[in-house]
Amino acid sequence: MSPVSPCHGDCAARVLDAALEVFCESGYRSSIDAVAARAQVARQTIYNHFGNKEALFCVALTRAVKEVFTALATDEGDYRARLFNFGMRFRQRVLAPDAINMHKLLISEASRFPELAKSLYESCFVYSRQQMAAVLRNAMDAGVLRNEDPLEAAHILMDMLVSHDHTLLVFGCTAMDPALEEQKVNRALELFLRTYAPAAPERPA
């Protein structure tokens, strides 16, 4: 039972973990009591640490969402390999059940927390596109890709990588088959590289 055993230090962290879990499961309409129970903590402890429900929500969600989008790009291999690795990692992170739930949660509460939604969109969604755009810009400079707006290209590639499956998951329709991941990434890359192949210098009349 460990009947009372105060936690002395890790309480806040436990609360944040529990809050993320509970909010992801049942949305913002989860009760503070549910979070407290999940964290095995008294309700009052939550108020001591975070003040109120809104603050708890913002802190928990911000911390979690940012983790999804860090360090997606790598420097190893040729451009094709870099894009493949990025694609695999991106799908893995963004299509994970937790990430899907966070995405739904953020959309649900975008009107209640407009600044939070905007800020997380900027610092995560946009940020991940910029990471990809940097890779693509290099490839364009190297002549491997057609020289166009790299940020636009990043949007297109990343949509090709996840968009359809992401929609499926958000609407709760299917789970992904992990055996098909490489195949899907390669197909997306094939289409993308076809779109952004360097313009043929001259065409045989």
Next chain:
Amino acid sequence: MSPVSPCHGDCAARVLDAALEVFCESGYRSSIDAVAARAQVARQTIYNHFGNKEALFCVALTRAVKEVFTALATDEGDYRARLFNFGMRFRQRVLAPDAINMHKLLISEASRFPELAKSLYESCFVYSRQQMAAVLRNAMDAGVLRNEDPLEAAHILMDMLVSHDHTLLVFGCTAMDPALEEQKVNRALELFLRTYAPAAPERPA
């Protein structure tokens, strides 16, 4: 004031309109009283017609979502014109504020109404892709487009058409500038047609 004036017939319709408005504004957590006030109807009238809140929500949302995706394709003009018209109409419908709100609403409540979410995904999202795929299949058969899976091609084109702006709107970041619509559709078509240009029959060695 029209102090009491029972509605005799159009009550149900008024309630459905009001319900859609209110739910889109404040989500499922809107109160029945708010719907009743918007419809200028007694709360009891709503219960007489729809039984409970869940049923009201499902009926109102289903009716509204289906309207967004009907009759997107046209038969006039060449393939390029058809795709352009489809693209313009698609953007207009899917990026409209009401449609964005419904999208957010459906995602928010996907876990509370799994069958509703799945069914609306099927009958609307998938359906619109199939409309587009039919057009693309014709173009492929006619040799105007590279002969590949037309449904996959439809997903890609429709992502190119709206994906980025849709995300922006869902997260409440910006409004669209209507002056740029044609330009955006043409850019999406340009990229798509580049991807799906018929394969060059042979390449100069």
Next chain:
DNA sequence: CGGTTAGATTGGACGGTACAGTCTAATGCG
């Protein structure tokens, strides 16, 4: 080493609010 203190934590009670859904009596219309 034992006693004290400050701070974190707990459990529970409590007030206030909001809402779903029911019930009833009254109203107006065909």
Next chain:
DNA sequence: CGCATTAGACTGTACCGTCCAATCTAACCG
């Protein structure tokens, strides 16, 4: 009269946030 509608009272529930007295821990001090 019969029917749809209305206004409002009412019940039950859920939850936020506060308050408080009691408990535990660790650090500090004589």
